[in-house]
Amino acid sequence: MNMHAMLPTRRGFLAGTAGLIIGFHLGLRSEAATGISINGVPAGARGNPFGFDAFIRIAPDDTVTVLSKHLEMGQGPYTGLTTIVAEELDADWSQMRVAHSPADDKLYANLTFGAMGTGGSTSIANSYEQLRQAGATARAMLVQAAAEDWGVPTSKITIEKGRIRHAGSGGESGFGALAEKASQVKLSGAVSLKDPKNFRLIGKDRPRLDTSAKSDGTAIYTIDIHYPGMATAVVLHPTQFGAKPATVDDAETRKVKGVIDVKTIPQGVAVYGETTFAALKGRDALKVEWDASSAEKRSSADIIAQYQNTAKQPGVDITKTGDIDKAFAGEGVKVFEADYVFPYLAHAPMEPLDAILIKAEDGSIDAYLGSQSPTGDQRAIAGGLGIDPAQVRIHTQFAGGSFGRRAQQDSTYATEVGETLKAFAQDRPLKHLWTREDDIRGGFYRPIYVHKLKGALAPDGTITAWDQTIVGQSIFAGTHLEAYLQGGPDATSHEGASDAPYAIANKRVTLHTMKTGVPVLWWRSVGHTHTAFTTETFLDELLMAAGLDPVEGRLALLKDQARHAAVLKHAAEMADWGKAAPEGRARGVAVHKSFGTYVAEVAEVSGGP
């Protein structure tokens, strides 16, 4: 069976040659953005595009396609990264398109990570210089090509909104007509980047490129991909982490109309259906007994109780300044304590985890999924299938949310997808779908954390001591990322607390690293989900006890932290902090630095009955 010769049934979904990229035709706001790209060429574009580097393709019809190395999961890199290129290229916004890049750690590494990856609030930051350079280089190549074509000096050529011009001769061209020639140009010397004061696009608010398609149902996500002959697989997972299928009775399942097959895989029991509903109904009819001998059997409450007990003693020192014990024993100091418990949190992206695998005639695989870690998932799918990663082509799709969920340390979901197709032993295209229940029960949560805070207030109202004990599970430990810890503590457990900005003379932050059988994962701001809350609310308690205003009290402790102080002051001004809150309402404030960004917020809340 030759997959690539098959006709798609899905409107606008085109099968092409190996290396197919499903991209996204941005279009003008007035038109429905329904086009799909192949290898970065928007559907309907004339001829082949000409590659300028890893990131830019210019087609004969003047369209410029930026290959995004970052996943669009709602945070906006498709628009942001395209803006950077368009700026340096002096392109017109209406000619810009975007598609996701192929999986390739050499060409498309996140420069912060050294491998492909979307996360850690790095998409724009790590791409900024790289894409400015790419845009400026492509521009210089176009200018060079125009100069040669028209026999005029490059210095007399201008580009404005996608039009290349030479005033003296009246020469004028779009990008497309010169793209082939320009793509062959060998530039000598470095290109210069724009002076930021001349930016037309960067720093200006502009409509997102994906809004239109996401407002009329035409945006295609992994779950929406359909191929003729495609089967759908769902997997029954154990109800306890670490349990394995012991006995499987699939007699009732096999009676369900539309169930194709049932297979036991390392992750559970896979049910293959002609339709999603057949697979789901078949899964409901399975009778499986689980071997829970090596499973995690504790409840969340059990784990929290253990952590609270552990928190009574300090852990490993992370931050230590001054003399904590002496400060707490000081004459006339008041001591305050607070305990905090943070539960497991599921990412629960609106689109549950899903992937499409399509086997080509030569045994290679086209994989369609929304991944924050395309090369990691490529290796894991190949591992699950027992084939070489080079035999797996990743086509990154829009993701219906993620928040870290599609960046698993060891790509265990992708492994399950590969195992599911391998066990199927049929060459049919396969959709692999987790249900919401799989998602919520499936682990990889923000870990449970317990914090114990203790602070000392001197008689004059000065905060003289801060002692914080953190208890929780490492996100890196037990995964391939553990090597990066080099035996030390996991910074994602204490970031935001160990580096809290306040000038307190005697300070200690310690960490207990715990082990459970529950898989955990980064969730949105990772450690800051619990450290920002504990540091800011406990500081509020101390300031309140000292009779200090939450903003003024913070500013006094932020004398050496200009940016924290500046955003705090700005937020306070925006919220009219000095004015009393309306009747029945109260205001609170917090300031925190997370992933290089300084944030201050004022919340005005009303109390319920």
Place this chain on the structure above:
Amino acid sequence: MISFTLNGQERKVDADPETPLLWVIRETFSLTGTKFGCGAAQCGACTVHVNGMALRSCVTPIEMVQDADIVTIEGVSGEEAAAVREAWIAIDVPQCGYCQSGQIMSAVNLLQMNRKPSDEDIDGAMTGNICRCAAYHRIRQAIHDAAKTLEG
């Protein structure tokens, strides 16, 4: 065999009568704008209009829609739909976008029944539609903007 109207076209489907309408819309008729989010009427991503009322298609078995008039995001039309879509695009409501078909179907249905909803009306009508990116402020604003457009 179950017959109904889908986006104005007569349709027949021969399937397990328990099959949720969602999967028939998506897989039998290839209209993928209507999304699967939870399968339990908890998130609203699967919202469609059945006989003029917003309904969660993921828990509606097809045996319940015999002779019904069903409209999905692909087929929704009229001045309320136009106003909502325009308002959505004008302030960039979507982020990941996965919930937005459902949000729009609920918003259009609200405006069809209440041309000038208050914040409380909007919160009440939209409470069954989850947005995990938390675009709720823009959703509410866009509904007010659409109501203003309808006022003329």
